[in-house]
Amino acid sequence: MKRLFQAFAIVALLFSASDAFAGKNSKETVTFQVPMKCHKCQAKIEENIAFEKGVTDLQVNLEEKKVTVTYKKKATDVEKLKAAFQKLGYEVVVEEKKD
Amino acid sequence: MREIKRFIISLLATSHIVFVFGGASIQGVVLDEHNQPLPGAEVYWMNGTEGTITDNNGHFILEKEESSQNKIIVSYAGYEDDTVTINPSIATQKIKLTESLQLDEIGVSAQKLTNVLNSRIAVVQTQQMNSGELRRAACCNLGESFVNNPSVDVSYSDAATGAKQIRLLGLSGSYVQMLTEKIPNFRGLASPYGLNFIPGPWMESIQVSKGISSVTDGYEALTGQINVEYKKPISSDKLTVNLFGSSARRIEGNIDGAFKLNDNLSTMLFGHYENDTKEHDMGGDGFLDQPKVQQVNLFNRWYYRTEKLISQVGAKYIYEDRQSGQTEAACRNNENPYNIGIITHRGELFTKNGILYDDDRNSSLGIIVAGSFHDQKASFGRAEYNARQGNLYTNIIYETTINKRHTLKGGGSFNGDWFNESIEGIEYQNNEFVPGMFAEYSFKWHEKFVAMAGVRGDYHPTDKFFVTPRLHLKYDPCEWVYFRGSLGKGSRTTHILGENNYLMASSRKIIIDDQLKREEAWNYGVSANAFIPTGKKRKISVITEWYYTHFINQVIVDMDSDPHLVHFSNLDGRSYASTFQAEISYEFFRGFTMTAAHRITDVKQTINGRLREKPLTSRFKTLLTLSYQTPLKKWQFDVTGQLNGGGRMPDPDPTQPLWEKEYKPFPMLSAQITKRFKTWSIYIGSENLLNFTQKNPIIEANDPWGENFDASMVWGPVHGRKIYAGLRWRLKQKD
Numbered sequence: 001m002k003r004l005f006q007a008f009a010i011v012a013l014l015f016s017a018s019d020a021f022a023g024k025n026s027k028e029t030v031t032f033q034v035p036m037k038c039h040k041c042q043a044k045i046e047e048n049i050a051f052e053k054g055v056t057d058l059q060v061n062l063e064e065k066k067v068t069v070t071y072k073k074k075a076t077d078v079e080k081l082k083a084a085f086q087k088l089g090y091e092v093v094v095e096e097k098k099d
Numbered sequence: 100m101r102e103i104k105r106f107i108i109s110l111l112a113t114s115h116i117v118f119v120f121g122g123a124s125i126q127g128v129v130l131d132e133h134n135q136p137l138p139g140a141e142v143y144w145m146n147g148t149e150g151t152i153t154d155n156n157g158h159f160i161l162e163k164e165e166s167s168q169n170k171i172i173v174s175y176a177g178y179e180d181d182t183v184t185i186n187p188s189i190a191t192q193k194i195k196l197t198e199s200l201q202l203d204e205i206g207v208s209a210q211k212l213t214n215v216l217n218s219r220i221a222v223v224q225t226q227q228m229n230s231g232e233l234r235r236a237a238c239c240n241l242g243e244s245f246v247n248n249p250s251v252d253v254s255y256s257d258a259a260t261g262a263k264q265i266r267l268l269g270l271s272g273s274y275v276q277m278l279t280e281k282i283p284n285f286r287g288l289a290s291p292y293g294l295n296f297i298p299g300p301w302m303e304s305i306q307v308s309k310g311i312s313s314v315t316d317g318y319e320a321l322t323g324q325i326n327v328e329y330k331k332p333i334s335s336d337k338l339t340v341n342l343f344g345s346s347a348r349r350i351e352g353n354i355d356g357a358f359k360l361n362d363n364l365s366t367m368l369f370g371h372y373e374n375d376t377k378e379h380d381m382g383g384d385g386f387l388d389q390p391k392v393q394q395v396n397l398f399n400r401w402y403y404r405t406e407k408l409i410s411q412v413g414a415k416y417i418y419e420d421r422q423s424g425q426t427e428a429a430c431r432n433n434e435n436p437y438n439i440g441i442i443t444h445r446g447e448l449f450t451k452n453g454i455l456y457d458d459d460r461n462s463s464l465g466i467i468v469a470g471s472f473h474d475q476k477a478s479f480g481r482a483e484y485n486a487r488q489g490n491l492y493t494n495i496i497y498e499t500t501i502n503k504r505h506t507l508k509g510g511g512s513f514n515g516d517w518f519n520e521s522i523e524g525i526e527y528q529n530n531e532f533v534p535g536m537f538a539e540y541s542f543k544w545h546e547k548f549v550a551m552a553g554v555r556g557d558y559h560p561t562d563k564f565f566v567t568p569r570l571h572l573k574y575d576p577c578e579w580v581y582f583r584g585s586l587g588k589g590s591r592t593t594h595i596l597g598e599n600n601y602l603m604a605s606s607r608k609i610i611i612d613d614q615l616k617r618e619e620a621w622n623y624g625v626s627a628n629a630f631i632p633t634g635k636k637r638k639i640s641v642i643t644e645w646y647y648t649h650f651i652n653q654v655i656v657d658m659d660s661d662p663h664l665v666h667f668s669n670l671d672g673r674s675y676a677s678t679f680q681a682e683i684s685y686e687f688f689r690g691f692t693m694t695a696a697h698r699i700t701d702v703k704q705t706i707n708g709r710l711r712e713k714p715l716t717s718r719f720k721t722l723l724t725l726s727y728q729t730p731l732k733k734w735q736f737d738v739t740g741q742l743n744g745g746g747r748m749p750d751p752d753p754t755q756p757l758w759e760k761e762y763k764p765f766p767m768l769s770a771q772i773t774k775r776f777k778t779w780s781i782y783i784g785s786e787n788l789l790n791f792t793q794k795n796p797i798i799e800a801n802d803p804w805g806e807n808f809d810a811s812m813v814w815g816p817v818h819g820r821k822i823y824a825g826l827r828w829r830l831k832q833k834d
Contacts (some may be wrong), residue, residue: 037141
């Protein structure tokens with residue numbers, strides 16, 4: 001049983017660390033201001049933006065109405081992501097963008 | 100009654116909200132159930148883009164939107180969302196929300212580290228398992244939903260029929276009040292197999308309340324309540340499908356669809372079919388490890404809402420065919436095979452209604468009427484047991500708020516049971532009608548202290564008039580710690596054969612004393628919940644609790660005095676159950692959560708003149724769950740390990756012992772991997788990964804007609820490792 005738990009922790013760490021080894025230059029992170037109103041909005045964004053092509057990480061801060069998206073530069077860009085938010089009914093503004 | 104209260108509060112909200120419409124904005128105030136302001140609640144236009152958040156006094160001002168409808172949505176973490184139609188002609192400006200234990204699966208609250216929510220506000224210690232928690236395991240039905248839960252145990256009652264019993268606070272299921280949508284359910288005949296009667300995918304959430312409960316729900320909950328909320332047509336996906344298959348060749352299909360017929364009326368249809376008809380005999384004793392089961396389960400519910408009324412109506416039908424006993428191989432060349440067959444038809448009908456009574460005092464009236472019919476035809480070897488039970492339940496609650504500190508509830512209830520049992524062709528009838536009245540008073544002081552005191556009086560045909568007092572206290576000294584205490588009485592009528600007919604799968608002679616009294620017990624408990632900050636975002640959740648149940652009357656099941664009989668008699672001496680549990684949860688890093696829990700159980704009762712440990716009751720349980728979700732929540736990994744403490748077996752025959760006096764601690768391990776796509780998900784998992792099984796769970800299985808044959812000596816798993824896989828698909832409602 002101990003081995004199984006060790007294996008579980010290793011899998012979890014590998015998944016969480018995989019981004020760090022994926023090559024920072026190939027990715028970009030952008031923070032959007034999103035007029036979210038409630039947890040349902042949060043769920044809607046998480047369920048949809050997570051499946052946009054190229055998206056590798058997503059963090060929604062409902063209190064500050066901010067969504068931070070990390071994506072592969074080759075697969076998508078900020079305009080495509082803005083369009084994805086628009087499709088869900090949210091007009092978003094880019095607050096911060098960094099490589 | 101929580102559900103009724105939700106209706107009522109929604110009604111209050113609908114009819115109370117009044118806004119100043121003169122300018123380009125509206126304004127109002129959002130309050131909780133105790134009229135306390137809710138700062139930080141979200142208020143926004145339905146189908147609009149404008150939204151705002153209430154200030155520290157619960158007030159808000161919302162800019163008008165031309166494009167929006169005349170409706171706003173009010174939302175607050177831990178409370179039910181409410182959609183409110185604005186009435187510009189009324190001047191009262193308040194919206195009341197009611198506490199919800201139904202946070203979104205992905206939602207975050209201060210008390211929520213996993214998908215289990217420990218209510219901070221409820222005065223009764225309550226733990227909610229939401230849909231996210233239920234999807235961490237296969238959860239094919241209610242009985243399989245507690246794999247990851249440290250508080251609730253589910254085990255087989257015997258090694259032949261597949262009857263299951265739930266244990267809470269160390270005591271078996273009959274002392275736990277089972278409810279569906281806050282209506283008492285699965286009593287009497289339905290209790291041995293009722294845990295299989297609710298398919299997992301139909302459930303929206305499960306609430307586990309420990310200790311005594313509110314008097315408004317009746318007098319029966321001696322150690323706690325388990326309430327199941329089905330999916331609701333107003334908040335469910337348009338269509339969901341769940342398919343499941345396991346290495347044991349069990350297949351299941353579930354489907355449910357929600358239909359909004361107009362603004363007031365919506366309905367939902369549920370369907371379930373399971374087929375588990377493959378024979379398994381891993382122990383090689385010639386008996387099936389688990390019964391072959393086919394079940395069809397159908398449910399239709401309706402939801403109707405106007406300004407003054409919210410009404411729900413539902414109807415359910417269950418058919419189950421359960422076959423067990425000797426395997427086909429053992430039956431071959433056997434002129435007298437031992438077979439078990441149980442065929443069940445069950446129908447349920449309910450209506451729940453909330454009516455606004457008096458706007459000024461927030462007074463309201465809730466009415467529940469529910470009925471069920473249960474027909475069971477069973478044979479255990481040569482013994483036949485056919486039984487029918489009818490039930491009618493009504494509960495009427497009037498509630499009024501005197502002021503922001505004082506709330507009063509009162510009402511009346513009626514419960515009627517009709518039993519008709521036939522054993523070996525001899526018929527027995529037993530009817531029981533219990534009318535009752537109750538009152539409950541709540542006092543709240545400065546967000547720090549809540550006291551809820553209730554009393555009910557009921558009239559029983561044999562006990563005549565009896566009183567059930569109950570008291571709950573809650574104290575929040577600071578933001579991150581709170582304490583609860585409870586004290587109260589509970590009682591119940593036993594239906595010996597209806598609840599224990601699985602014991603007929605044994606050569607033990609069943610002796611039931613005349614004049615068995617109703618069971619009666621006091622329950623006391625204290626608990627402390629702490630949420631200790633460890634940084635900006637993370638908190639350690641620590642819950643410790645102690646509960647003690649002290650029986651005044653109890654029906655003692657004596658399997659010790661003679662290994663060839665089971666004797667049901669009144670308690671003559673002491674009987675108690677004491678449990679202590681500590682639970683700790685922590686998110687080590689983003690997505691990786693651990694819960695560890697340990698419970699110590701001490702259950703003793705006077706059996707044949709001696710105070711002894713209750714047999715087949717584990718002395719401890721240690722549980723560790725690990726859960727990891729990738730950043731995009733596309734993958735989820737869950738592992739749960741358990742160590743169930745040893746315990747005492749019923750005394751074996753001293754001259755010819757056929758089983759040990761004790762059983763040792765045993766491990767259980769389960770794991771599941773889930774992969775989510777946009778509209779569907781797949782999962783694969785395993786139960787009992789370590790393949791641990793109890794050796795020889797059926798005593799003298801090779802001679803089922805002999806005097807030593809006994810399937811009731813079961814303390815551990817009877818089926819080994821199972822691998823399963825499933826698929827979930829959903830079609831979301833349009834916004």
